[in-house]
Amino acid sequence: xxxxxxxxxxxxxxxxxxxxxxRSLNPMVEISADTDSLSTKExxxxxxxxxxxxxxxxNSELLRxxxxxxxxxxxxxxxxxxxxFGYCFADLQEHSFVE
Numbered sequence: 027x028x029x030x031x032x033x034x035x036x037x038x039x040x041x042x043x044x045x046x047x048x049r050s051l052n053p054m055v056e057i058s059a060d061t062d063s064l065s066t067k068e069x070x071x072x073x074x075x076x077x078x079x080x081x082x083x084x085n086s087e088l089l090r091x092x093x094x095x096x097x098x099x100x101x102x103x104x105x106x107x108x109x110x111f112g113y114c115f116a117d118l119q120e121h122s123f124v125e
Contacts, residue, residue, distance in 0.1 A: 040081070064091065073098040080104045092117055 028044065035043035041059035049057050060067075064080065064087050072078055072094045080091055081104070088104050095102040096119060105114040 067091075069094045069097070072100055075100050077101040077103065082106050088115075 028040065030044035030047040031038075031040065032043070032047070039059075039061050041061060045057060045059045049055075064083055072091060078091065078095050078100055080088060080102075083091070083104070083106075092102045092104070094100075096117065099119065101119070101121075102117040103115065106112060
């Protein structure tokens with residue numbers, strides 16, 4: 027039930043399978059998917075982004091990455107799904123909402 031993943035990509039890595047359709051939502055936004063282990067990423071890796079999205083990581087990794095993002099003023103989103111249960115967390119630090 028992932029609307030960004032075409033049927034032909036079922037069974038592939040979620041990030042890689044979703045990237046093409048995610049890019050088509052807004053071609054002016056640069057989107058990349060990194061499938062390397064999150065634990066191998068140093069703090070300077072996250073500093074180059076405006077937004078970081080982490081899915082399926084352990085609590086300790088989520089806290090580590092969120093703290094790094096806060097220090098570098100990078101917006102942070104985390105989430106995961108287990109069957110019909112899931113969560114989404116957003117740390118936007120300071121953010122202005124426009125209606």
